Amino acid sequence: MKGRRRGADLEEALLDAAWLELTERGYAGLTMEAVATRAGTSRPVLARRWDGKADLAIAAIRRQIAKHPLEVPDRGDLRTELLELLEHASNRVRGIAAVFTLFFSEYFHETSSTPQSLRTALLAGNPQPLAAILERGVKRGEIAPEKLVPPVSTLLSDLFRHHAIMTFAPPPPELRVAWVDSIFLPLVRAD
Amino acid sequence: MKGRRRGADLEEALLDAAWLELTERGYAGLTMEAVATRAGTSRPVLARRWDGKADLAIAAIRRQIAKHPLEVPDRGDLRTELLELLEHASNRVRGIAAVFTLFFSEYFHETSSTPQSLRTALLAGNPQPLAAILERGVKRGEIAPEKLVPPVSTLLSDLFRHHAIMTFAPPPPELRVAWVDSIFLPLVRAD
DNA sequence: TCAATAAGATGCAAGAATGTATCTTGACGA
DNA sequence: TCGTCAAGATACATTCTTGCATCTTATTGA
Numbered sequence: 384m385k386g387r388r389r390g391a392d393l394e395e396a397l398l399d400a401a402w403l404e405l406t407e408r409g410y411a412g413l414t415m416e417a418v419a420t421r422a423g424t425s426r427p428v429l430a431r432r433w434d435g436k437a438d439l440a441i442a443a444i445r446r447q448i449a450k451h452p453l454e455v456p457d458r459g460d461l462r463t464e465l466l467e468l469l470e471h472a473s474n475r476v477r478g479i480a481a482v483f484t485l486f487f488s489e490y491f492h493e494t495s496s497t498p499q500s501l502r503t504a505l506l507a508g509n510p511q512p513l514a515a516i517l518e519r520g521v522k523r524g525e526i527a528p529e530k531l532v533p534p535v536s537t538l539l540s541d542l543f544r545h546h547a548i549m550t551f552a553p554p555p556p557e558l559r560v561a562w563v564d565s566i567f568l569p570l571v572r573a574d
Numbered sequence: 575m576k577g578r579r580r581g582a583d584l585e586e587a588l589l590d591a592a593w594l595e596l597t598e599r600g601y602a603g604l605t606m607e608a609v610a611t612r613a614g615t616s617r618p619v620l621a622r623r624w625d626g627k628a629d630l631a632i633a634a635i636r637r638q639i640a641k642h643p644l645e646v647p648d649r650g651d652l653r654t655e656l657l658e659l660l661e662h663a664s665n666r667v668r669g670i671a672a673v674f675t676l677f678f679s680e681y682f683h684e685t686s687s688t689p690q691s692l693r694t695a696l697l698a699g700n701p702q703p704l705a706a707i708l709e710r711g712v713k714r715g716e717i718a719p720e721k722l723v724p725p726v727s728t729l730l731s732d733l734f735r736h737h738a739i740m741t742f743a744p745p746p747p748e749l750r751v752a753w754v755d756s757i758f759l760p761l762v763r764a765d
Numbered sequence: 766t767c768a769a770t771a772a773g774a775t776g777c778a779a780g781a782a783t784g785t786a787t788c789t790t791g792a793c794g795a
Numbered sequence: 796t797c798g799t800c801a802a803g804a805t806a807c808a809t810t811c812t813t814g815c816a817t818c819t820t821a822t823t824g825a
Contacts, residue, residue, distance in 0.1 A: 409678070409680055409682070487601075487677070487678035488600075488675075489602040489603050491600070492603055532752065542725070548689065548736075548739060549693070551682070561724070566729065570760065
């Protein structure tokens with residue numbers, strides 16, 4: 384027997400269990416009961432820490448973000464880095480879809496916030512991989528800064544997110560290449 | 575008194591009530607009880623027609639699509655037509671957001687389909703306004719057909735949908751113009 | 766070693782929503 | 796006009812989840 388877990392140990396185990404439930408069942412199918420069972424404990428333990436489903440789910444998402452930061456080192460080439468970012472992000476699609484099951488739950492009808500604002504809140508304080516890559520691209524002279532206007536600068540992540548939302552599946556490599564070569568780079572390339 | 579409704583009359587009233595509930599409460603907050611009350615009737619009347627929440631919600635969405643088709647006539651100019659389409663679509667954002675509350679409900683964990691496939695199924699048989707506009711653009715020589723590859727041809731509707739999903743609000747006119755002038759047209763323009 | 770604290774088990778009542786059965790009443794068609 | 800069928804009202808059992816209270820037990824730190 385591994386004994387009884389306490390404090391941070393237990394909390395992490397609970398959040399991981401919640402994350403798994405969230406990805407497998409979605410927010411609508413998430414129950415305190417199932418999380419407790421999965422973590423090998425019981426509901427009162429959860430109730431002592433979080434206020435309800437929403438609170439628990441948000442905490443679980445926060446932990447995932449902190450646990451698996453998405454970073455792309457300097458590769459010396461904008462295109463390479465963009466494709467690498469998209470490839471890494473593709474492994475997260477199931478998680479992204481799960482997060483949106485929260486975004487589109489009754490939670491928003493109660494708080495009257497938007498997925499956008501919750502996303503911003505969740506990502507606050509975390510590194511912004513795409514922004515870092517674009518910045519390097521500008522420094523290298525690969526990107527014309529004046530072409531990097533708001534709807535363009537978020538274009539790739541928006542397209543990726545949209546694809547994840549609509550298909551629940553990672554974008555195939557050809558599609559990722561098309562986003563970069565046929566859409567994004569032609570729009571920002573310094574020429 | 576307006577008397578007792580029957581058949582198609584009643585069915586339409588029920589579907590309209592369901593649509594209103596869906597837009598106001600979201601799919602998670604949709605109850606047969608509330609729909610029945612709103613339509614001035616009782617649950618058994620609903621139960622005789624639809625199998626459950628999902629069935630009812632899909633029928634209600636179908637009716638809305640059929641009731642308010644989105645069409646843009648030939649204006650002789652690609653840019654004008656695109657902006658007109660985006661403007662009209664902007665009035666539908668609340669409805670689109672409501673539809674996604676269904677897309678991200680437990681419904682998909684049960685049917686294991688995707689928002690994409692349900693969207694396709696819902697739109698089947700209905701006019702595709704963007705496709706029609708692009709076709710005219712090609713005919714007029716405003717668009718280079720070889721540039722209209724898959725991720726580009728759906729770019730505008732994807733961006734619009736993504737914005738609707740993330741903000742629950744219509745895109746401001748400047749943003750719509752930026753999508754068209756700074757992103758889409760430069761990518762497809764025949765030059 | 767021992768007391769304090771929190772983990773973990775269990776039970777119960779409450780609330781929400783659904784499915785279904787039954788019954789009355791109104792509307793339409795032969 | 797009258798019979799049929801569906802609309803509409805009502806009630807009941809069921810299911811699912813939660814919140815709360817209680818009790819036991821393991822772990823930690825003084």
